[in-house]
């Protein structure tokens with residue numbers, strides 16, 4: 001390994017590294033704001049989460065593994081519940097869902113947002129009260145809708161005229177009344193990656209307020225005896241820090257809410273402003289705390305409702321990432337380390353780990369930034385700018401684009417990546433027939449496997465030609 005002086009590495013890479021990256025004084029230090037609350041380095045420099053030394057966790061359960069800090073998850077859920085005390089809080093299960101998490105969510109007094117028959121099945125298997133479920137999706141099938149109706153799901157968020165027709169038929173056949181919200185598009189350009197923004201006009205979700213489609217959908221639902229109109233639903237996107245997007249969306253949605261009251265004489269009892277609250281993946285992200293968000297959102301809603309002369313409806317939100325994201329980290333084992341020359345003086349250190357884009361697709365898909373730390377030992381070595389990559393057959397198989405790691409990082413070391421709770425296990429794949437890692441809950445020095453590691457037999461079980 002070439003020797004480097006801390007502080008010169010950034011210059012070495014020139015335009016290949018982000019301008020905000022600075023070599024840390026000590027690459028062993030944990031940037032605690034990026035980690036779950038119980039994460040710390042012990043006397044030997046090994047990472048502990050929930051009182052569990054990750055060296056021991058890997059010795060027992062193997063790597064890679066997602067490590068879920070139960071206390072952290074519960075305290076973030078509770079912070080939303082308490083911060084948004086006048087709201088209903090729906091945990092967005094798409095971020096990460098398993099039966100254990102459904103039970104934690106219910107125990108902490110939150111409701112649950114689901115968006116497929118599969119997520120509904122997990123919620124029901126966990127014993128969730130169906131009334132506390134909100135069912136999303138732009139293309140729910142007849143079977144999914146029928147199952148939701150029969151189970152008694154508390155709200156179905158309708159997203160198209162076809163779905164309204166489908167639901168009327170299904171409810172009529174069953175002699176039921178379906179409680180519905182209307183997903184509207186507020187025409188907001190949220191400041192986030194294009195693939196995770198959902199309130200601009202040119203995308204697949206919702207009924208446009210601007211075009212009049214949202215008003216027409218509401219009027220149609222209001223006329224249908226098989227449907228109970230609960231209210232409007234807006235979700236502007238994900239990983240959002242700038243509250244102006246929420247403000248503009250809330251104004252437009254409440255204006256529609258008021259128009260419905262004026263012209264149809266219907267005071268819809270509810271209003272959902274969605275999720276999307278950003279978390280810190282690197283030191284560049286500065287998230288707001290739930291109480292502050294609640295105050296800001298509550299003020300906007302009240303101000304707008306007062307301005308329109310309508311009663312304030314029961315407001316709900318749907319945070320996913322902000323609850324589970326920081327509660328999990330992924331621990332990997334290093335397999336190979338390589339120095340790659342970029343030009344005359346610059347090079348990059350590639351640290352290959354035993355997972356990659358199959359357990360975290362976000363870097364490849366959204367150009368997302370992550371950070372990491374050496375998790376099994378203290379190192380005296382100086383920091384070197386490294387790129388943590390996976391084991392897949394893609395050059396875009398990157399887990400952490402840029403991070404300063406001790407220059408003596410070597411095969412057999414453990415590397416842990418914080419902030420992997422949301423949209424990592426839930427978006428994991430079997431690419432290259434790599435089995436998906438387990439989710440291991442940690443608390444008070446104990447581990448509990450809440451989702452076991454996938455095996456080759458699990459994968460081969462689907463292969464009808466296998467013996």
Ligand SMILES: Cc1ncc(COP(=O)(O)O)c(C=O)c1O
Pocket residue numbers: 092094095113136235237238239274275276277318319320321322422
């Ligand atoms: C309708 C809806 N609600 C809630 C969420 C949760 O978003 P986040 O995990 O960013 O809070 C999403 C995902 O973006 C969503 O589509």
Ligand SMILES: N[C@@H](CCCC[NH3+])C(=O)O
Pocket residue numbers: 094196198238239362366422423
């Ligand atoms: N999957 C996205 C979030 C969008 C979720 C659903 N609307 C992410 O990883 O950031």
